[in-house]
Amino acid sequence: MADAPLIDLELITPEATLLAATPEMVVVPGSEGEFGVLRDHAPILSALRPGTVQVHPTFDAEPECYFVTGGFSEAGPEHCLILADEAVPVSEIDTAEADQAVADAEAALREVENSPDEAARDRAEQALEVATARRAAAG
Amino acid sequence: MSSLKELRTRISSVRSTRKITQAMKMVAASKLRRAQERAERARPYAAGMEAMVARLAGTVAPEDAPPLLAGTGRNQACLLLVITADRGLCGAFNSGVVRAARRKIAALAEDSIEAKIFCVGRKGYDLLRRTHGQRIVGHRQLPPGRDLPFAEAEAVAAEILGLFADDGFDTCTMHYNRFRSAMSQVVTETQIIPRTAPESDEPAAEPDAGALHEFEPGEDELLADLLPRNLAVQIHGAFLESAAGEQGARMTAMENATRNAGDMIGRLELSYNRQRQAAITKELIEIISGSEAL
Numbered sequence: 251m252a253d254a255p256l257i258d259l260e261l262i263t264p265e266a267t268l269l270a271a272t273p274e275m276v277v278v279p280g281s282e283g284e285f286g287v288l289r290d291h292a293p294i295l296s297a298l299r300p301g302t303v304q305v306h307p308t309f310d311a312e313p314e315c316y317f318v319t320g321g322f323s324e325a326g327p328e329h330c331l332i333l334a335d336e337a338v339p340v341s342e343i344d345t346a347e348a349d350q351a352v353a354d355a356e357a358a359l360r361e362v363e364n365s366p367d368e369a370a371r372d373r374a375e376q377a378l379e380v381a382t383a384r385r386a387a388a389g
Numbered sequence: 390m391s392s393l394k395e396l397r398t399r400i401s402s403v404r405s406t407r408k409i410t411q412a413m414k415m416v417a418a419s420k421l422r423r424a425q426e427r428a429e430r431a432r433p434y435a436a437g438m439e440a441m442v443a444r445l446a447g448t449v450a451p452e453d454a455p456p457l458l459a460g461t462g463r464n465q466a467c468l469l470l471v472i473t474a475d476r477g478l479c480g481a482f483n484s485g486v487v488r489a490a491r492r493k494i495a496a497l498a499e500d501s502i503e504a505k506i507f508c509v510g511r512k513g514y515d516l517l518r519r520t521h522g523q524r525i526v527g528h529r530q531l532p533p534g535r536d537l538p539f540a541e542a543e544a545v546a547a548e549i550l551g552l553f554a555d556d557g558f559d560t561c562t563m564h565y566n567r568f569r570s571a572m573s574q575v576v577t578e579t580q581i582i583p584r585t586a587p588e589s590d591e592p593a594a595e596p597d598a599g600a601l602h603e604f605e606p607g608e609d610e611l612l613a614d615l616l617p618r619n620l621a622v623q624i625h626g627a628f629l630e631s632a633a634g635e636q637g638a639r640m641t642a643m644e645n646a647t648r649n650a651g652d653m654i655g656r657l658e659l660s661y662n663r664q665r666q667a668a669i670t671k672e673l674i675e676i677i678s679g680s681e682a683l
Contacts, residue, residue, distance in 0.1 A: 260437075
């Protein structure tokens with residue numbers, strides 16, 4: 251596949267560049283819904299929701315999956331840049347730990363559910379959303 | 390003239406001081422390498438974030454821009470974010486930043502702008518507290534250990550944004566040591582609120598000619614998300630630069646101290662040997678003149 255239409259993908263967190271590759275397709279969990287990026291994608295700038303970035307080296311190959319907690323993504327005709335708040339390869343997520351995180355987040359949310367502090371409620375809800383998505387990503 | 394015994398104790402004490410400074414230099418050198426790597430790893434994220442913000446900022450009409458981008462339209466109070474180290478023994482590293490901050494405060498006072506200070510790092514807080522205690526609105530120590538987690542920068546950014554939302558200040562500048570090389574750190578002042586395009590060494594990326602981006606969600610929501618995030622990224626970058634600079638400054642300072650200790654040992658040993666020789670000569674003369682008298 252010498253002439254495969256590849257895209258330059260970079261997956262970057264504040265601490266390090268996690269991945270720089272040239273896959274054929276990337277599926278990005280945008281805040282308004284997942285979107286796939288192929289070559290010649292229209293320029294888009296999107297926020298991310300907690301979810302899985304799927305990197306397909308070729309169309310029919312099994313994707314490499316990375317869980318991201320949120321962030322931003324920019325895609326253009328030739329490149330796709332993902333700035334993740336935090337990112338881990340899905341294979342490194344421990345299922346039991348992820349379960350525990352969901353339980354903890356649920357408990358934390360119940361605690362502040364009736365509190366008047368709206369910011370604390372929002373934070374707890376967000377934490378739960380991240381934990382749930384993480385659990386889902388772990389499979 | 391001190392006695393031989395005094396000189397001996399003196400020499401051995403300077404020797405052990407030299408050992409300590411030498412060890413500290415080695416430790417700083419190895420920490421420096423790690424700190425430098427970390428600072429470099431963080432750079433792509435900061436660059437990507439900056440590019441996104443720049444792209445978005447270009448699409449928003451100036452009158453709709455949020456205050457973080459366009460400013461509050463006033464200039465009555467300025468917050469100085471002063472980033473120093475928690476520990477000393479690193480030459481002029483901390484005092485350089487503090488001096489720059491003091492100059493800035495004086496300059497602001499001339500324009501009758503109120504200055505407020507937010508300190509990160511214990512040394513800067515200690516130094517500024519004495520002269521400008523009433524201006525300090527907050528301070529924070531970085532956690533010990535070699536990691537500077539991003540969450541730490543986020544926490545500082547959140548506090549600053551909280552103050553901003555309460556109309557605590559109109560502009561915010563950040564004072565820190567930028568790491569240039571192991572031997573030199575540059576005291577840098579960067580305005581972070583309202584946003585200014587950073588002066589970078591590389592030429593700015595060319596704007597994509599006519600590339601119209603789609604935005605998800607809308608521009609305004611994205612900007613509202615991105616700007617605070619970008620602030621945290623900038624602060625984190627400054628932390629990392631400052632951490633690398635601190636180790637570089639300490640390495641240089643300790644190297645100088647080691648050299649000075651070596652010089653001092655040389656001088657002390659010279660005067661010790663002279664005195665010892667003088668004592669021997671004196672004894673010999675006494676013996677000879679004693680035997681001649683017989």
